[in-house]
Amino acid sequence: MAVLPIVIAPDPVLKQKAKPVGHVDAEIRRLMDDMLDTMYAAPGIGLAAPQVGVLKQVIVIDVAREGEPPRPLRMADPEILWASEDLNTHEEGCLSLPEAYEEVTRPARVGVRYRDETGTLREIEADGLLATCVQHEIDHLKGMLFIDYLSNLKRNMILRKLQKRKKQGMVAA
Numbered sequence: 001m002a003v004l005p006i007v008i009a010p011d012p013v014l015k016q017k018a019k020p021v022g023h024v025d026a027e028i029r030r031l032m033d034d035m036l037d038t039m040y041a042a043p044g045i046g047l048a049a050p051q052v053g054v055l056k057q058v059i060v061i062d063v064a065r066e067g068e069p070p071r072p073l074r075m076a077d078p079e080i081l082w083a084s085e086d087l088n089t090h091e092e093g094c095l096s097l098p099e100a101y102e103e104v105t106r107p108a109r110v111g112v113r114y115r116d117e118t119g120t121l122r123e124i125e126a127d128g129l130l131a132t133c134v135q136h137e138i139d140h141l142k143g144m145l146f147i148d149y150l151s152n153l154k155r156n157m158i159l160r161k162l163q164k165r166k167k168q169g170m171v172a173a
């Protein structure tokens with residue numbers, strides 16, 4: 001297991017579409033474990049493979065609160081089957097957008113189908129923080145970031161700030 005470097009925006013890899021995994025093999029399982037290590041070390045509650053420079057449809061999530069036992073989710077080829085009509089607004093952050101936190105409105109509940117680390121197809125119904133997180137991570141696989149839901153003005157302000165930090169060498173990218 002290993003902590004991988006996290007890609008910081010703006011970066012073209014974060015805007016690309018990830019490819020389906022299809023078959024979950026040892027390499028994908030290792031990627032999932034490395035991504036969990038990277039996410040816990042950051043620390044964060046979700047991470048998508050493009051954020052570690054890998055354009056594969058893999059995400060990891062753990063929305064357990066501090067003090068609760070870890071509940072890691074490893075998902076390959078996650079797909080949203082349905083979304084509730086009622087919405088939920090949650091403040092979101094992203095490990096690829098350090099120090100940016102903004103409210104985003106999304107469906108409050110979603111049904112998700114994915115392959116777990118053994119390749120078994122699973123379906124879950126997510127609500128609350130998990131619903132927000134799984135939609136945020138699946139967006140990453142489509143080359144979308146949460147700032148894409150904001151106004152151009154807000155998005156550009158956040159990206160300019162990050163670009164400046166990169167130039168100053170404050171962020172390893």
Ligand code: NI
Binds near residue numbers: 093094095096140
């Ligand atoms: Ni993110």
